[in-house]
Amino acid sequence: MKNKTVINNLPKDPFSGYFSPGKPNVFKQKLLQTQISSYWSRLISKTMSKGQYTYLQSGELKSTHKIRLGNENFLNVSSYDYLSLIGNREIESSAIEAINKFGTSTGGVRLLSGSHVLHEELEHKLAEFKGTEAAISYTSGYMANLAIASALIDQKDKVLIDEKIHKSFIDALSMAKSDFEKFRHNDMNDLEIKLNEVPTYRRVFVIVEGIYSMDGSILELPELLLLKRKYGFFVVIDEAHSFGVLGKTGRGVNEHFGIHANEVDVWTSSLSKAIPSNGGFIGGSRELIIYLQHQSSPYVFSSALNIGSVAAIIKSLEIIERYPDKIENLWKNVKYFLNSCKQIGLNTGISQSQVTPIIVGSKNDTLKLSAFLYKHKILSPAAVFPAVPFNQGRLRICMNAAILNEEMDYIIEKIDSGIKSNVKANTIQKYS
Known part of the structure; x- marks a missing residue:
């Protein structure tokens, strides 16, 4: 498999593998030449130019809490594989x-x-x-x-x-x-x-x-x-x-x-x-x-x-x-992760479950934090407006039954250091 060109651990063009060469450009044909489509095209290009576009990353192995992207291993905290049954x-x-x-x-x-x-x-x-x-x-x-x-x-x-x-x-x-x-x-x-x-x-x-x-x-x-x-x-x-x-x-x-x-x-x-x-x-x-x-x-x-x-x-x-122990293991990990986040002051909103948001605030800061984690081999694409309320951008961390305590510790450490180095203190929104 031919690898994508990588700069700062981010794909230079994540769309390059999706479209066949030589096909007509629909934008040139004005099929989608509207104000809305132009806005999204500019927004995506701008995000990519800043090295903050972590969406549409194509995995090469099974999508468990560990994933392989471009010949490198990542911790995947955006997978819904809550009971770690993928690959069973x-x-x-x-x-x-x-x-x-x-x-x-x-x-x-x-x-x-x-x-x-x-x-x-x-x-x-x-x-x-x-x-x-x-x-x-x-x-x-x-x-x-x-x-x-x-x-x-x-x-x-x-x-x-x-x-x-x-x-x-x-x-x-x-x-x-x-x-x-x-x-x-x-x-x-x-x-x-x-x-x-x-x-x-x-x-x-x-x-x-x-x-x-x-x-x-x-x-x-x-x-x-x-x-x-x-x-x-x-x-x-x-x-x-x-x-x-x-x-x-x-x-x-x-x-x-x-x-x-x-x-x-x-x-x-x-x-x-x-x-x-x-x-x-x-x-x-x-x-x-x-x-x-x-x-x-x-x-x-x-x-x-x-x-x-x-x-x-x-x-x-x-x-x-x-195997009811799979559910038990999941909730043990949920408790460990939530408690560890709260101990160092991370804003997890109102989470009570395996879906744990890390509330950041502005779209730009959330994208920067997601890109920071990507550079440290953690896949957690940003959730920003309109997927969530304006200025309540977040990383949605999904727990699973197989993740280890030391892996959770590493994720929390990198989130904390990423916030301190990438997010302005006065932009972090109080959750309501």
Whole structure:
């Protein structure tokens, strides 16, 4: 493999390997010659010229908490491989065996000819694991959330969403032209104020997350369900970052609080984080799932989840059940990392989980810190506006079950020294 030219340990042009030579330049053809595209082109070029562009780095080996970039080994603290299951031999063997036996695709949509016995096995397993009556699988968590917004929510309904909800739901609700409004993060008092403003004749959906993807905070589920009993709204919980992780056996935020899954109307999650595969699913009542099988466009009009991914998910769930120590190890590492950060005054916001933001502040300072870590063989691309609120730029550190204490110590040491040498003290934002 031909290596990219590297200056200061940063690729000179991370786009060089993506486009074929001799192809027409779309910008010259004015296909994307707009104010917005020109702004992004200038912004990316400026960031690259400063040696601060750490996105789109192509790994050469398996993407565990260690990764290989351009013939050099890095600690990877941006991977969602929370339980360190990427590269697990049993999971890989199951996927390979399924492909050898059944092929790479079922050749159609699920409703017609694309369903396979492994899809049925997967959905039975997901429902059993989550504790719902039934489940339905999709090609991604994004598609599952799009299915909820397009098939379940009517334009006459009112949707109240946590202000830190994932972008997939913002997109889905916007495309469905839903009437949605944000309430303050995890603030049930603010939610109740907004509930009282909704006319009683309207259906109300409240959409939240088990663990919030940019802040690592955990949903206040008991308080939310108290309001549900009082006002009778429908609850949708996205467990992309809590499925397989939260609760003693990884069954999610309801297990964490000792609450049965059937107290929530709709569960949704990706299958590409703690589960090292692709796909997403929705869990709920049998009637809900039958309806979605026939009325959700991402299911009806999209090819079935590929067989290799299906087999990998099934085996992953078996391993999580068989080895609960993986979850225990993850939370030991979470506790160690959070406590170590706080001891030296790093701003970890409101994190309570394996998703730990290091709040920096301005976009420029956050990019500089990310580039500093890259030079010290730590991959942690910056999260800046509009992915997070303005001037709340951060590094999102994702913990996993296999990382060692000395590796965490090294990461914390470099973050601390990087902030001291690259970030102006008066630009560090107090988190709120």
